[in-house]
Amino acid sequence: MRINSETNYFETYYNSNWFNLTYIGLITATSANATVTYNGNYAIHTFLTSGTFTPTLVPVGGTVEFLVVAGGGGGGSHVGGGGGGGGYLTQTNFSVTTSAYTIVVGGGGPGGSPDARGTNGSNSTFANIIAIGGGGGGTYLGSGIGPGIAGGSGGGAGGTNLTGSATQLGGDGTPGQGNKGGDVGARPSTNTGGGGGGGAGAAATNRGTDHSSKYNGGAGLPSTILGNTYYFSGGGGSGIFSAVPGGDGGTGGGGGGASTAGTAGIGSTTSFNSADNGAVGSGSTGGAGAANSGGGG
Numbered sequence: 001m002r003i004n005s006e007t008n009y010f011e012t013y014y015n016s017n018w019f020n021l022t023y024i025g026l027i028t029a030t031s032a033n034a035t036v037t038y039n040g041n042y043a044i045h046t047f048l049t050s051g052t053f054t055p056t057l058v059p060v061g062g063t064v065e066f067l068v069v070a071g072g073g074g075g076g077s078h079v080g081g082g083g084g085g086g087g088y089l090t091q092t093n094f095s096v097t098t099s100a101y102t103i104v105v106g107g108g109g110p111g112g113s114p115d116a117r118g119t120n121g122s123n124s125t126f127a128n129i130i131a132i133g134g135g136g137g138g139t140y141l142g143s144g145i146g147p148g149i150a151g152g153s154g155g156g157a158g159g160t161n162l163t164g165s166a167t168q169l170g171g172d173g174t175p176g177q178g179n180k181g182g183d184v185g186a187r188p189s190t191n192t193g194g195g196g197g198g199g200a201g202a203a204a205t206n207r208g209t210d211h212s213s214k215y216n217g218g219a220g221l222p223s224t225i226l227g228n229t230y231y232f233s234g235g236g237g238s239g240i241f242s243a244v245p246g247g248d249g250g251t252g253g254g255g256g257g258a259s260t261a262g263t264a265g266i267g268s269t270t271s272f273n274s275a276d277n278g279a280v281g282s283g284s285t286g287g288a289g290a291a292n293s294g295g296g297g
Contacts, residue, residue, distance in 0.1 A: 008057075027062045027096070029055040034103075039226050047103045053126070054100045063093040066129070067223050067232075070152050070177075071106035071121030073134035073197065075236045075255065079159030081137030081170065081184070082197030082204065082217045082236030082247060082257060083109065083118045087152025087177035089131045090223065101127045109136055117158070120151050135171035135181060137197055137236060146184070147171065148195065153178030153218065156195030156204055156238055160184060170195050170204060178233060179203035179218055193240030194257070199250040200233035207238075214244050220252020 001012045001021075008025025011018045026041055033051030037044045045053055055062070067090045073083030086106065106122030118136030125131070135151030138158030146168040148155030154171025170181025182195025182204035196204035199218030207215050217235025224230075234254035237247025246257030 023057055023059050025057065025059060027055055027059070027064065028057045029053060037226065044225060047105055050102075050104045052100045053103055055096050055098050058096060058098055061095070063095050065092045066090065066094055066126055067225075068124050068126050068129055068131040069232045070124040070131035070133045071108040072233070072236070072254075073121050073136040073149065073151050073153075073155050074109035074111040074118030075197070075239070075257065076117045076137035076139040076148070076155065076158050076194060077112035077239075078115050079140045079192055079194050079241055080112060080118065080239045080257075081139075081148045081156025081158050081181060081194035082238050082249075082254065083111070083121075083137045084134035084148070084151045084153035084155045084171060084173065084181050084197040085178055085199045085218065085220055085233030085235050085250065085252065085254065086121050086124070086134045087131035087174055088200035088221050088233040089129055089177060091129075094127075106131070106133050109133065112136070112139055115139055117149060118155060120149055120155075132174045132177055134178070134197065134233070134235075135173075137181070137194060137238075138168060138170075139194075140192075148181040148197070150174075151178070153198035153200060153233065153235055154181035156181040156197045156215070156217075156235070157184040157207075159192040159194045159239070159241070160186060168195075170198065170206075173198050173203070181218075181235070182206050182215055182238070193242060193247075194238040196238050196247050196250070196257075197235030197254065199235040199252060199254065201231075201252070202250070204235055204250075214238065214240060214247045214257070216248040217250030217254040219250045220254070 070086035109119035121133030148171035231252035234250030234252030237257035
């Protein structure tokens with residue numbers, strides 16, 4: 001018996017021939033629609049569009065590490081809440097076989113058009129692992145659709161436009177994938193704003209009755225890839241009718257919210273009524289529009 005250092009098989013000799021018994025080398029795999037980079041014995045397969053991952057050689061007990069991030073929710077319009085970050089799932093020592101695994105990369109949800117909530121992001125999957133798309137942000141209470149929507153992380157509630165109105169709730173996050181969007185309390189004055197979207201690493205802060213300050217999206221979570229740390233699934237910042245800036249996008253690519261004062265939150269490249277989209281490929285969210293359209297996830 002021997003170990004073949006060229007083929008990485010444990011072999012036995014019988015009847016004048018060598019026969020493979022067990023593969024003991026590294027996992028090798030091919031991918032459709034992925035970018036593959038190498039770092040020593042590690043191969044990183046990065047999917048920004050849907051495809052397949054197919055291990056071709058797997059030793060006994062062979063495992064991979066994965067990070068799956070869903071599409072972020074769109075921000076709400078008209079004093080809207082920030083969209084929730086896409087669901088974030090990661091695991092080491094995930095067992096694989098020599099089978100083709102379908103990869104689905106979920107897209108971000110569109111931002112709400114005037115007086116509409118944002119749309120949830122789409123789910124992302126790897127094998128039987130499903131990351132839930134981020135929840136859409138709510139819009140102003142007078143439309144009757146103020147609450148944020150549940151998702152991987154929940155969308156923030158929309159602003160209130162009725163003095164003394166009930167608290168509007170942010171959408172719930174999915175346990176193990178994300179956190180809740182920010183609630184918005186009753187309007188005490190003419191200043192009003194939405195709540196930030198939840199992020200994979202933190203829930204958005206509740207607005208309470210303070211409508212004169214910006215409210216930011218929840219932070220995303222980090223992942224170390226090839227020695228570099230990246231953040232994913234940040235929540236979108238809230239929109240606001242006020243002289244203060246729109247809410248900042250959460251760390252991890254969340255879009256900044258817009259403000260009628262003409263100053264956008266950090267994470268946005270726009271400055272007035274229409275909020276920015278979340279960063280591409282981050283599973284993050286769009287910010288919430290102040291008076292026009294919310295940003296997309």
